Amino acid sequence: MLRIPFKRVNWITSIFLVTTALMALTVVPVYLFKHGIDWFQFSMFFFYAVATTMSITLGYHRLYSHLSFKAKWPVRLFVLLFGACAFENSCMDWTSDHRTHHKHVDHDEDPYDISKGFMWAHIGWLIFKMRPEEPVNNIGDLQKDKLCVFQHKYVHWIGFILGGIVPTAIAYFVAPLMGADPVTYAIGGFLLSGVLRIVIVQHSTFFINSLCHTIGKRPYNTDNSARDSAIMAVFTCGEGYHNYHHAFQHDYRNGVKPWQFDPTKWMIWTLSKLGLTSGLRRVSDERILLAEMREAGRQATRKIEALAQSTNHAITEKTAEVLHTSAQRLSDSYSELEKAISDKVEVSKQMMNQWQNETRELVRHIASMKGIKPASS
Ligand SMILES: [Zn+2]
Ligand SMILES: [Zn+2]
Incomplete structure (x- = not known):
């Protein structure tokens, strides 16, 4: 009581x-x-x-x-x-x-x-x-x-x-x-x-x-x-x-x-x-995008792990592949953006848009796999 x-x-x-x-x-x-x-x-x-x-x-x-x-x-x-x-x-x-x-x-x-x-x-x-x-x-x-x-x-x-x-x-x-x-x-x-x-x-x-x-x-x-x-x-x-x-x-x-x-x-x-x-303080668009990429990558990794443990193998291989390719692309972009920020190199608007779209695509993939619960989250 x-x-x-x-x-x-x-x-x-x-x-x-x-x-x-x-x-x-x-x-x-x-x-x-x-x-x-x-x-x-x-x-x-x-x-x-x-x-x-x-x-x-x-x-x-x-x-x-x-x-x-x-x-x-x-x-x-x-x-x-x-x-x-x-x-x-x-x-x-x-x-x-x-x-x-x-x-x-x-x-x-x-x-x-x-x-x-x-x-x-x-x-x-x-x-x-x-x-x-x-x-x-x-x-x-x-x-x-x-x-x-x-x-x-x-x-x-x-x-x-x-x-x-x-x-x-x-x-x-x-x-x-x-x-x-x-x-x-x-x-x-x-x-x-x-x-x-x-x-x-x-x-x-x-x-x-x-x-x-x-x-x-x-x-x-x-x-x-x-x-x-x-x-x-x-x-x-x-x-x-x-x-x-x-x-x-x-x-x-x-x-x-x-x-x-x-x-x-x-x-x-x-x-x-x-x-x-x-003195309005703003975080740069690059840093915000980097955080979004990092988080989307982490969530994708958890999904991939959950898929690997899934018993339904037919779905697993196909969906895991899509997710994996998308996560890999994002991971490469993440490294590029991280390097640009640390080297203080200006990133073009076009690249920012491309990376933003890649992030959104991965988030969409993760969301579409709602049925499979990540092993740890
Ligand atoms: Zn607060
Ligand atoms: Zn709070």
Whole structure:
């Protein structure tokens, strides 16, 4: 029988998480059923949802945790204020946990270690303090940042006022213009732009730690559990491409392909054109392709080994041959590209395209052999 270690329960966090989730599932639908939602309430909800999500993804995550670009003070102030409204702790606490996550991913020291189970990585780690608080020694840079120190000190007040009181007050004063009762409209502002928005933003972040370490593809690296999920990218302003992110954590982009949905990347880029961000760090196309080639080669090797052990010999020989030839071609290209990178020789666009196509072809071959499970993966 599962025994809950009550002594270790983080009561304040737990009560907050449970109360807001219950309200989002009960009081919010009742309010919506009785009063509906007009364009103003929806716009305010949408603004708050995007502003808080982006403050976490662009601010807490890509700016402060990974230093993937530099930002002027108005950007830093905005993300620290609206980041507080997500109620995911202060930027200093969040960054400390997140840097530890990258350093010890899938191991015991990882705060949201997926090997302890889906629910642990999603929310369990916040509810139970399983280990004593460790001295924070990985955020020396943030401790020197005055805005970060200020936010750390007043984070709950900022979240409560800007994330709860302000939308309630705005709704109250806008109500007469919308022909609504001020008190009812204010309750709507609180429930939608406050409570519902907090629950959605929080669980979207939590899903990165749980779902994006469980379901999805791993085109860049299978050494850790991080996965790419296009669906999660939609809910998290582009953070769903988590396999790429764990492979190249200092890149300001998570969705690195032109067709991938990454509004956080687009926002950082746009702000750089306005002079508000600078020093955007990017991994070169050559290095990204090299990682993809390496991973496709490794996956092909595992498939070939599994095929060799397969009892159905007729299928084995034919499919193994196709896979083997394709893997061999890719392996030669990999060596060429690796040499070009180390010699700092510029690779032509044509060669890049050819190698990209070879990689995709091999990945397609591997995918078409779904029935045969690799012996070890
Ligand atoms: Zn991760
Ligand atoms: Zn990260």
